[in-house]
Amino acid sequence: MAPVPDAARPGLAKRCLRVLGRIALSLLMVFALAWACLALWYQGPAALWARILLMLLWAALGLYALLRLWHGVGRLRRRPALWAYLAALVLLAAWWQGIAPSNDRVWADDVSKTLRGSVAGNIVTLDNVRDFKWRSDADYIQRWETRVYDLDALQSVDMVLSYWDGPAIAHTLVSFGFADGRHVVFSVEIRKERSEQFSELGGFFKKFELSVVAADERDVLYVRAGPRAENVYIYPVKMPLPEMRELFLSYVRTANELADTPRFYHTVTANCTTLVYRMVRAIVPGLPLDYRILLSGYLPEYLYDQGGLDTSLPLQTLRERGFVGIPPILGEDSIGFSRSIRRHLRAGQAEGNP
Numbered sequence: 001m002a003p004v005p006d007a008a009r010p011g012l013a014k015r016c017l018r019v020l021g022r023i024a025l026s027l028l029m030v031f032a033l034a035w036a037c038l039a040l041w042y043q044g045p046a047a048l049w050a051r052i053l054l055m056l057l058w059a060a061l062g063l064y065a066l067l068r069l070w071h072g073v074g075r076l077r078r079r080p081a082l083w084a085y086l087a088a089l090v091l092l093a094a095w096w097q098g099i100a101p102s103n104d105r106v107w108a109d110d111v112s113k114t115l116r117g118s119v120a121g122n123i124v125t126l127d128n129v130r131d132f133k134w135r136s137d138a139d140y141i142q143r144w145e146t147r148v149y150d151l152d153a154l155q156s157v158d159m160v161l162s163y164w165d166g167p168a169i170a171h172t173l174v175s176f177g178f179a180d181g182r183h184v185v186f187s188v189e190i191r192k193e194r195s196e197q198f199s200e201l202g203g204f205f206k207k208f209e210l211s212v213v214a215a216d217e218r219d220v221l222y223v224r225a226g227p228r229a230e231n232v233y234i235y236p237v238k239m240p241l242p243e244m245r246e247l248f249l250s251y252v253r254t255a256n257e258l259a260d261t262p263r264f265y266h267t268v269t270a271n272c273t274t275l276v277y278r279m280v281r282a283i284v285p286g287l288p289l290d291y292r293i294l295l296s297g298y299l300p301e302y303l304y305d306q307g308g309l310d311t312s313l314p315l316q317t318l319r320e321r322g323f324v325g326i327p328p329i330l331g332e333d334s335i336g337f338s339r340s341i342r343r344h345l346r347a348g349q350a351e352g353n354p
Helices: 006-043 048-071 075-097 217-225 241-260 274-283 296-305 315-322 334-341 343-350
Strands: 116-120 123-130 144-150 154-163 170-178 183-191 209-216 231-236
Touching (some): 144 170, 154 217, 154 241, 170 241, 183 217, 209 241, 217 334, 231 296, 231 315, 241 274, 296 315, 315 343
Parallel strands (some): 123 209
Antiparallel strands (some): 116 123, 123 144, 154 170, 183 209
16 A cells, blocks of 8 residues: 655545544534434423424434535535524523423322421421321322421431332432431432323433422331332431431421422432432531442442441341331331331341341
């Protein structure tokens, strides 16, 4: 093969740079095309045919611009298509920014009320604590209550993980226990509208608002471990009392903020685990970020490595003791329910283990 003359090398380098630039621009255009189609699918018109039509029109515009990028004759043939695509992107971005979260929708029953809390010294009053009586996932008696908690009587914090989609994915809840035997569970959840179903992909596209639910254990843990057949585990967390109090108050502040200023749920940045991590990190500075915070099913391993669980026992032992199983229905005995689901934890303590 004949060597490339020195005089031709600058031209060759320029052509290579142009090709690389087109490849990079093509990748950006393909990403924008896919993102736009998903945004239109999740946030477009309610009518299915209208959403599909908009997606097809957008895909046609994007593919035409790509075709002109690579096969247009001269810059003048390429530029109109690329400018049209850019203008469409600007309009789409403006529409996207105009989609705002709201607390005023027709919500599913289990997230229909907005949690609010007020603090007077050590006394915290929570409005709209959920205490449903579940017969099945679709058959229940609604009940919302105002409850009062004395932070001087706060005794324990338990991390609860509810597995519903394999070992890597779990819903994170935090349960606070008081000296009188009561427990209240805080759960960061999507706020579904009626007839909506959870979607990880939809969580990237402003499909759901964010909510903080406070519930009785007999409500939220029973429905997950019982009717929904999820695998629920309880892990007692090692945390000094002042930090327990601050975490409780952080949930109250977050709930009040969402009641005043709604936010969208996000599958990665604003979910049931990342919000808890931010609250705890504000209390315990330097808590490292870790992939297990996103893959929340592995959160027990993370807490164990950070000394947040009882490290005198193997993690597998803690996991076995914390498994709730299928809890019994104990009528109105909320305290008895909380004791029942901790029977294996108490059995381990009775054997003389920490």
